[in-house]
Every structure is written in C-alpha cells, then in structure tokens.
Amino acid sequence: MQTTHATGQDTRKRPEPKSEKYSALVWRRFKRNRMALVALWLMAMLVTLAIFASFFSPHNPQERNSKDIYLPPQSLQFSDDNGFSLRPFVHPVIVDFDPVTFQPLYKEDTSQRVYLKFFEQGWEYSILGIDVSTHLFVGENGEGVHLLGTDGWGRDVLSRIFHGTGITLFLAFVVMIICVTIGSFVGIASGYYGGRTDLWVQRVVELMLAFPELPLFLSVIAILPKTSSSESTLILFILLLGGLKWAQLAREIRGKSLALRNVDFVKSAVAVGATDNRIIVHHILPNVMSHVIVRATSMVPQMILIESFLSFLGVGIQPPLVSLGLMLNAAKDFQVLGSYPWLLSPVVFILIAVLVFNAAGDGLRDAIDPYSKQ
Structure with missing residues (x-):
C-alpha cells in the first residue's frame, strides 16, 4: 500500500539507477560512429577471409599452369547473347598471337559458358589438421575461373x-x-x-x-x-x-x-x-x-x-x-x-x-x- 506523509508526498524508495560499465559505455559511444561501425564489420570480414583463405580460393595459390599465363580477368555474368541465366558464369578465354608482333591476344569465347558451382569439391587443403576440399565456388567440370586473372606463372591472382x-x-x-x-x-x-x-x-x-x-x-x-x-x-x-x-x-x-x-x-x-x-x-x-x-x-x-x-x-x-x-x-x-x-x-x-x-x-x-x- 502506498504510504505518504502529511503533505501527501510519495515516500516509496525509488530504485537507484544502474551504473554502466566502462566497456559498455565505450561500446555505446563507438556505435554512434557509423563509419567506425562499418569499418569494424569490414575488419571482421577481412580477418575471416584471412583465416579461411583456402575455402574462399577457387584455385591452389601455388599451382602453376603454363597454358594460363597472364590471362586477363574474367567478368562474372548472368546474361549474354544466348539469354539470361540464374546461375553466374564466365566465358572461357581464348589466347591468340599477333602475326606481326607475336604479342598474345586475349578474347572471350562467348559461345561457351563456365558456370560457377558453390560449396563444391576442389583442390585439397587443411584446416586445424583436418583435410578438406570444399570451396565457396569452383568452375564447372574443373574449368578454370580467374576473376582477377593470372600471373606470369599461370597462378590465380584472386x-x-x-x-x-x-x-x-x-x-x-x-x-x-x-x-x-x-x-x-x-x-x-x-x-x-x-x-x-x-x-x-x-x-x-x-x-x-x-x-x-x-x-x-x-x-x-x-x-x-x-x-x-x-x-x-x-x-x-x-x-x-x-x-x-x-x-x-x-x-x-x-x-x-x-x-x-x-x-x-x-x-x-x-x-x-x-x-x-x-x-x-x-x-x-x-x-x-x-x-x-x-x-x-x-x-x-x-x-x-x-x-x-x-x-x-x-x-x-x-x-x-x-x-x-x-x-x-x-x-x-x-x-x-x-x-x-x-x-x-x-x-x-x-x-x-x-x-x-x-x-x-x-x-x-x-x-x-x-x-x-x-
């Protein structure tokens, strides 16, 4: 039952405000900075990418291929002259040579598609001593997918x-x-x-x-x-x-x-x-x-x-x-x-x-x- 003085004022004991921990105060102030909060999420993504680099990599970073030297980046597409596709794909790159300068000439073969397959088996790697071969994406039927091209040894840049x-x-x-x-x-x-x-x-x-x-x-x-x-x-x-x-x-x-x-x-x-x-x-x-x-x-x-x-x-x-x-x-x-x-x-x-x-x-x-x- 509510108790009052003769003046009619409420004498109930009010709860004391809870003190905020220093770490909670810092986090609350940090969240107000939108740019810093976005940077924190990007930092977490970079660290995750670094830890599970082999899972995100479609190719073995040390694997050399003399047929794929200095291939240009392949563009990821959902449609071409043959129509629209719900599955992302790339066009294979054809290498030709200039008859005068013998410089390599690259062009995409738009008549063919190399579809990307997600969470599929690829080259084998080890995580915490466990051998696995699942990757985020690989090329269909073992075809090469080089979204950022290759280097002078034919290694996938990405x-x-x-x-x-x-x-x-x-x-x-x-x-x-x-x-x-x-x-x-x-x-x-x-x-x-x-x-x-x-x-x-x-x-x-x-x-x-x-x-x-x-x-x-x-x-x-x-x-x-x-x-x-x-x-x-x-x-x-x-x-x-x-x-x-x-x-x-x-x-x-x-x-x-x-x-x-x-x-x-x-x-x-x-x-x-x-x-x-x-x-x-x-x-x-x-x-x-x-x-x-x-x-x-x-x-x-x-x-x-x-x-x-x-x-x-x-x-x-x-x-x-x-x-x-x-x-x-x-x-x-x-x-x-x-x-x-x-x-x-x-x-x-x-x-x-x-x-x-x-x-x-x-x-x-x-x-x-x-x-x-x-």
Missing part, C-alpha cells in the same frame, strides 16, 4: 590475394602484439621508477628510434643462407619488426606513467604499503590501457604498409609464401605493368585493409576519450 591477405594480417597482428607487450612494459617501468632507470631506459629507446631500419633488413636478407626456408625468414622478419617498432609506444606510455605516479590514488597506495608490482598492475596499467588499445589499432595498418613496402623491394616475405607486398613485386617492371595491369589488384586490398583499421582505430579513440563530443 586465390593468391586471399592467402596473401592472411600472411600480411598475421604478420601485422603478431608484430603489434610484440610491440604492445614490450612497449607497455618498458614505458611503465621507465615512467614509474624514474631516476637512473628512466635515464638508461630512455637512452635505449632513443637508440631504437634512431636505428636505420632498411639497411638492417637488407643486410639480414643478404646474410641469410640460400637454403633457409621461407618460414624462418618470416619469423626473422617478425622479430626484427617487433624489436624495432616498440620504442615509440614505450615513450608515449612513459609520459603517461610519469603523470600517473603523482596522482592521489597512487600516492595513497604507496602510503598504505602497496608493493610496486601491485601499484603497476592495479593502478598504472588500467589507466594507460585505453591509450595502448588505440595505438594497437593504429599499429596494424602501419605494419601492413611496412610489410608491403619491404616485400615489394624483395627484402620481406620470401617465396613460396605469398603476401600482398610480394605479389606487387611481380608488377614492378613497367613493361609488365603496362601489359598486365590486373597484377596491381593487391593494391586495392592493401588500401581497404589500411583504411578499415584506421577508421576503426579513430572511432575507438573517440569512444575511449572522455572529452570527445559525440
């Missing part, structure tokens, strides 16, 4: 881009994890302890920031034995990038740690006898984590561009592994590029990956920043 995206993103994420781990630890230790520790640590950081990277990569690739595997080169490449790129983050975290060690709650923890490890883990680290997360999202596109640049120069990922930058290495010849422009297709995927991660990082930064106006 399938190589899918696998190259996986290698490039794998390298970027692993290097980012190494940089974030080392940079956060070194930055917090330098800023919190100060004194001689800060002095010597910052000299090491300055040395890493001043170290010339490109000559190091060139020299390392030069001294590697010819018999070394491409996997060992990838591991070495990851370690070199991770060992050089943590310094900038360490300097940023050091500045924040210097300010945090003088705030009241840290001084109170010191006054009650809390250990340095407890103060760092429970007070310093949580307050710099938002900056670390934002820097991590911006570091991934930076690593993608670095890998693409170095692999384009031939000092990054080595065959038989494939990356987006290594694929661009085949298009560095102006004569080849002028005749076969579809070899530049990896550039589109590099741009998409960089823009997506940058947009998501900007949205995350605005969502974490308490002074951001949204």
